[in-house]
Amino acid sequence: MILDIKDKNGFVFEEIGPVRCSIEDMVRWAGSCDDFTNFHYEASAAQARGFRAPVINGPWKAMVIRNLLNVWLGSEVKTLKFSIKYLDTDFVGEEMYMNGRVIEVISDSDDFVQLKCEIKITNGEQKVTTEAHCEVQVQAEQISEIPMARLLEVLEIGTPKGPFVYEIAKTDVERYSRVIGKKNPTDSEFVPTTFFGALDPIERRDLCVDDFLLELPLKKVGGGNAFNKVVYKRPLKTGEKISVTTTYVDAYIKKSGNRTLLFRVRENIMADELGIQVAHSRNGHVLAFALPSLSGSEAVK
Amino acid sequence: MEQNHQAWHSLDSAEAANLLASVGTVKYVSANTHKTSLAWSSISRPVHELQVQPPVDLFLICPDPLIFALSCGLPRSRTLDKQIDGGSEWEQFHDIPSTPLTAISRIASIQERRTSDMRHMIRSIYEIEFRNSEGKLIGIARGTSLDFEVATGEKQ
Amino acid sequence: MGEINAVKGERIGPLTMVATKTDLVKFAGSSQDFNLIHYDADYAISRGFPTVIVHGFLKAGYLAQMALEWAGPGAWFSEFGATYRGVDLVGQPILCWGVVTKAEKDRVEVELWTENVAQEKTTLSEGVIQWQ
Numbered sequence: 194m195i196l197d198i199k200d201k202n203g204f205v206f207e208e209i210g211p212v213r214c215s216i217e218d219m220v221r222w223a224g225s226c227d228d229f230t231n232f233h234y235e236a237s238a239a240q241a242r243g244f245r246a247p248v249i250n251g252p253w254k255a256m257v258i259r260n261l262l263n264v265w266l267g268s269e270v271k272t273l274k275f276s277i278k279y280l281d282t283d284f285v286g287e288e289m290y291m292n293g294r295v296i297e298v299i300s301d302s303d304d305f306v307q308l309k310c311e312i313k314i315t316n317g318e319q320k321v322t323t324e325a326h327c328e329v330q331v332q333a334e335q336i337s338e339i340p341m342a343r344l345l346e347v348l349e350i351g352t353p354k355g356p357f358v359y360e361i362a363k364t365d366v367e368r369y370s371r372v373i374g375k376k377n378p379t380d381s382e383f384v385p386t387t388f389f390g391a392l393d394p395i396e397r398r399d400l401c402v403d404d405f406l407l408e409l410p411l412k413k414v415g416g417g418n419a420f421n422k423v424v425y426k427r428p429l430k431t432g433e434k435i436s437v438t439t440t441y442v443d444a445y446i447k448k449s450g451n452r453t454l455l456f457r458v459r460e461n462i463m464a465d466e467l468g469i470q471v472a473h474s475r476n477g478h479v480l481a482f483a484l485p486s487l488s489g490s491e492a493v494k
Numbered sequence: 495m496e497q498n499h500q501a502w503h504s505l506d507s508a509e510a511a512n513l514l515a516s517v518g519t520v521k522y523v524s525a526n527t528h529k530t531s532l533a534w535s536s537i538s539r540p541v542h543e544l545q546v547q548p549p550v551d552l553f554l555i556c557p558d559p560l561i562f563a564l565s566c567g568l569p570r571s572r573t574l575d576k577q578i579d580g581g582s583e584w585e586q587f588h589d590i591p592s593t594p595l596t597a598i599s600r601i602a603s604i605q606e607r608r609t610s611d612m613r614h615m616i617r618s619i620y621e622i623e624f625r626n627s628e629g630k631l632i633g634i635a636r637g638t639s640l641d642f643e644v645a646t647g648e649k650q
Numbered sequence: 651m652g653e654i655n656a657v658k659g660e661r662i663g664p665l666t667m668v669a670t671k672t673d674l675v676k677f678a679g680s681s682q683d684f685n686l687i688h689y690d691a692d693y694a695i696s697r698g699f700p701t702v703i704v705h706g707f708l709k710a711g712y713l714a715q716m717a718l719e720w721a722g723p724g725a726w727f728s729e730f731g732a733t734y735r736g737v738d739l740v741g742q743p744i745l746c747w748g749v750v751t752k753a754e755k756d757r758v759e760v761e762l763w764t765e766n767v768a769q770e771k772t773t774l775s776e777g778v779i780q781w782q
Contacts, residue, residue: 209543218536225533226558227565251579252558257537257544259553264543272551276583369680372673373711374665376719386714386727386777390707391681398684407697414546414698415737417687418706422731428782451545481698483546527700549695592691592701 518566662748
């Protein structure tokens with residue numbers, strides 16, 4: 194959920210819970226921070242110390258709360274200051290509820306809003322066991338969707354771009370061959386199979402149409418080439434000049450778990466100096482976003 | 495939460511004043527992918543609303559400031575009956591760089607207090623400064639240890 | 651025209667490659683792919699990766715080259731494709747495998763793939779090898 198800036202003062206976040214932490218969660222936590230104090234995951238050790246069940250590690254609760262700020266305020270929230278007090282014990286297997294609210298607007302500019310928030314954990318008996326205060330910075334304007342209309346406009350699906358002319362340099366081919374593990378990089382005039390990628394105006398950034406995607410105020414969680422396919426009429430050779438024409442043929446969104454994947458697909462036609470087609474490739478690039486509030490999946494063509 | 499690590503040093507009250515501002519072993523730290531994945535799995539399994547692992551911040555570098563400071567060799571007061579983690583604080587001033595941070599731990603404060611029911615308590619605050627390779631202060635983490643008397647009936 | 655006595659099901663590889671940062675920079679230079687995610691760790695982290703990642707085309711290059719070394723002199727791919735299922739990180743071993751899926755006198759079809767240390771397939775590839 195994204196905080197509506199207009200309503201930020203006194204805003205009450207949606208309650209999270211009941212949350213129950215398991216022994217396995219505590220063991221994972223112990224491994225993550227090298228705190229192997231056994232009454233956090235061993236019932237007998239906890240009982241020997243007078244606890245009815247293993248005790249939830251305090252910093253574990255801190256990390257939960259800190260990450261809930263991303264759920265409540267959006268993925269781009271920045272935590273500037275965070276303090277937590279453990280007022281009472283929480284136990285493995287028992288209910289916890291997390292509640293939070295904005296208690297102060299520290300500053301409000303065109304770009305950022307700085308807020309002070311209070312978060313509390315209560316147990317099943319409605320007793321506050323943990324209290325945290327934090328100062329966070331939230332982007333003033335957040336978007337929750339990929340602007341597909343703008344993307345389709347810049348991609349100009351179906352419209353060829355180019356040609357871009359590239360000479361296949363011997364030094365590039367030799368260096369490329371060495372890196373991919375070719376045993377005798379200079380023993381053949383054929384260029385490596387995957388060298389068609391080096392003749393792609395998008396990979397070379399001679400054609401930059403959708404750079405705005407990386408500037409969007411959305412959390413990026415990966416991406417890169419999704420697939421590359423090529424059909425050669427003949428092997429390409431060192432020293433040739435190749436003309437490349439690029440055409441975007443598709444753009445679509447897919448959901449994968451909690452990631453939103455944006456694919457852009459382009460086709461390259463490669464021709465030699467006589468104008469004869471020597472290869473044709475189809476290339477898909479993907480950007481992965483963690484969108485705060487995109488429901489369901491959609492495909493846009 | 496209570497801590498009970500045999501390797502950690504004990505502290506008696508006579509030592510306390512001398513130890514104020516003690517500095518622990520300097521550590522060079524960066525986010526450990528395996529450990530941050532473990533930490534993330536430990537919270538995202540039970541809290542279903544947590545779906546996207548956040549970028550590296552001071553929480554991930556130092557999820558437990560008290561444990562971190564003790565692991566740097568700083569002593570912990572064990573003069574009274576029971577020791578617990580009293581809370582933590584993190585302040586982050588700049589994004590975490592990809593290069594390791596220098597972590598310097600110290601005992602920032604040792605104070606004798608009374609609990610609300612008048613039991614003796616020693617509150618120690620451990621402070622860890624994280625600096626980048628150019629010496630710029632990236633963030634500070636603080637951990638609190640409480641060492642207190644238990645009520646007479648609770649003593650074993 | 652060359653040929654190979656390959657049979658369906660014949661294994662190609664394995665070949666273990668480890669892409670160092672220097673490799674990634676060399677590959678960036680020779681392929682003109684200067685995307686920062688392949689050599690600037692801070693940028694890669696801002697894009698949601700744990701550190702810099704290996705170019706998909708480099709992994710595809712490992713696979714294609716491994717198959718061509720296996721196929722011998724004069725071999726070339728008339729068709730080749732790769733799908734990237736997972737990222738591989740700088741400095742981590744990449745295991746390259748292949749298998750012959752169809753063998754004719756002067757034409758062999760192969761499936762190739764990379765695996766990471768967790769034995770997850772991170773690149774799936776297929777192609778047609780011919781000889782000149």
